[in-house]
Amino acid sequence: MPPKRGLTPAGIADEAVLLAEERGLDGITVQALADRLGVKPASLYNHVDGLGDILRSVSRLSMLQLEAAIRDAAVGLSGGTALKGVALAYRAFAHSHPELYKAYIRSASLEDPELEEAGRSIARVMHRVVLPTLGEMDASVHFVRGFRSAMHGFVSLEEAGFFHGKADVEQSFRQMTDRLANALDEYTAQGV
Amino acid sequence: MPPKRGLTPAGIADEAVLLAEERGLDGITVQALADRLGVKPASLYNHVDGLGDILRSVSRLSMLQLEAAIRDAAVGLSGGTALKGVALAYRAFAHSHPELYKAYIRSASLEDPELEEAGRSIARVMHRVVLPTLGEMDASVHFVRGFRSAMHGFVSLEEAGFFHGKADVEQSFRQMTDRLANALDEYTAQGV
């Protein structure tokens, strides 16, 4: 009686992404996912190497989306302006896909070559924005680390509810990104 | 035959902290904790409201430790110098107690008045460092948000393995904190 469903690793991953967006990252359970795919939990193991594998796929897809978003945001811009565009796109992604953003962050802990590569391509976008101004690679690495720290820190603290005071969160973010953009643009003068 | 152990909520929380530092935050399991306390899992429920309660306690203790660490670091200093001291202490705490730092971060999601208060006292330390220079409260809030974002972002990305390139991580951190300290010290001149 069990007819063959059209299950594929990619299809399972896609459904897992939808599930994460609806029920949260921790709502991704083998049972729930199997239900949605019209299948019993055990059947998933024919296509996928357990829950860890599924979560890795979700992380990978999240990173691709984030990378595309920030890459688009920097197109046609340069220097501090481009950096601000990337910052806005980064935060916008975290806002519109909070669960995928969590998946992205959790991913780094799980060592996986594919994930590492996806992570590098996110960093690459930022480097391409910054490198023309900073000139050398080492300076870019340091700067990008600071930029990423600010971005990730802000959106995760914001998500976690640390910024619930009355002061305007938008202004806090704008001020932070302006400072970073200025730091970048003023770099041409001296070596920090 | 079951003699009374000297269990208290505080004692359980302390043991949970030790367990977290040894086996990781996810190693805190009712079973493992009960074993260490020489008791059966069910017995813990006489003192504590389930695993969630235990995790909240771990978060609370972590926050107290972090608050004490950064407060000490700022003593006798002011302005950018004090800010750099706080930054170093913040990162040092995250390094020496990575699991407690995770507990602190996870905590904010779980709404809990005690945790919120502990979180506010961490922010308070930073405001006391920054307020004399910035003068008004609103500017302080924005600045502290940026500072916390940079701190948290850096240490969590670092922990997650995002900074595995060959460039010196210490230098990246120093550069970031220097930039923040300068931004603070140069604030006296104009209003950013």
Next chain:
DNA sequence: TTGCAAAACTAATGACATTCGTTTATAATG
């Protein structure tokens, strides 16, 4: 048409948090 591999299933295992009802030991009371 037959057979074989892929994919679905049933059933079971072991970790986990949690609850219920029972028993025991201690501390307070007479």
Next chain:
DNA sequence: CATTATAAACGAATGTCATTAGTTTTGCAA
């Protein structure tokens, strides 16, 4: 000093979870 009430520990059970083993079914290819 005896008794009793209560706090605390317990055994046993439930339900959820991921995962595995072994079995059955299906659909395509020979």
